Amino acid sequence: MxxxxxxxxxxxxxxxxxxxxxxxxxxxxxxxxxxxxxxxxxxxxxxxxxxxxxxxxxxxxxxxxxSSPPSNTSSGSSREGQVVIRTGSPSQAPLDSELLKEGIARVRAAWRNRQLPTAVAQAEALLKRFPNSSEAVHILALAYQRFGNYLIYEGRNQQAEAYLRKALATEPRNRELAFEVKRDLARLGIQA
The missing domain is CATH 1.10.287.110 (DnaJ domain)
Structure with a gap:
């Protein structure tokens, strides 16, 4: 091997x-x-x-x-099971892309299961792992917004405001997110 x-x-x-x-x-x-x-x-x-x-x-x-002699492929020996060595960033990019997709899927699964604190923690870890990914930034901003919205329903208004503001700070140029956050803050009687 x-x-x-x-x-x-x-x-x-x-x-x-x-x-x-x-x-x-x-x-x-x-x-x-x-x-x-x-x-x-x-x-x-x-x-x-x-x-x-x-x-x-x-x-x-x-x-x-x-000390092992290289396999002689001209003698008809099988190359099955051999693995090609790839080094450098080209092979790293697909692997990172897959890990990012898997991480986003885990965050979304946590949302579906109403495990919003878990979704926030997973999204924060994802951004830490992929700090230059706009997808990781976006998913974290959404996680903050959804958790803030949930906290409003729980009556935990101070925490809700904190997470809603984190959502705005995480992705300040996202107009749709800004609209949702401002609407949630208005429900708390707070101007954004």
Whole structure:
């Protein structure tokens, strides 16, 4: 098995890069998240991380890897199961995009289940993970607005106002959001 390919890192990757790649892939392929069908892939990821994160095991693995003769594809041997190593940002972008989509889906699921504090926490974590994403900013602003609206119905007006103002501050140029927040603040008797 090519542990570098499994973690999608270069053989020159340092320990921190290996750790980050492992965490990202483990979140994506953990059987609790991706389903039972991902169990084998998750085991491979975990095994690759165990070897590459331990300096002594990695040294032995690298030595073995260099002494192994490359497979001869002209002799008709199968290339099935081989993994292509991709390094740099092109391979990172699709993975990040998928993680962002999954995070947004979790926030929306929390809304549907009326778990609004959870939705806010997940949206805040999503923006922390993807600070330059306009989608993450938008979903956080919506989470604040929905939670503020919910707090109005709960009669927790001070908290409602705080979350509604956070929504405005998070995405100040969103006219639709501003309209909704101003309407909610008006219900509290507050001018925006």
């Amino acid at each position: 090519d542990y570098y390919a499994i973690l999608n890192v270069s053989p020159e990757a340092d320990t921190e890069e290996v750790k980050q790649a492992f965490r990202q892939l483990a979140r994506q392929f953990h059987p609790d998240v991706a389903g039972e069908g991902s169990r084998e892939r998750f085991q491979q990821i975990r095994q690759a991380y165990q070897v590459l994160s331990d300096p002594e095991q990695r040294r032995r693995y690298d030595a073995q890897r260099q």
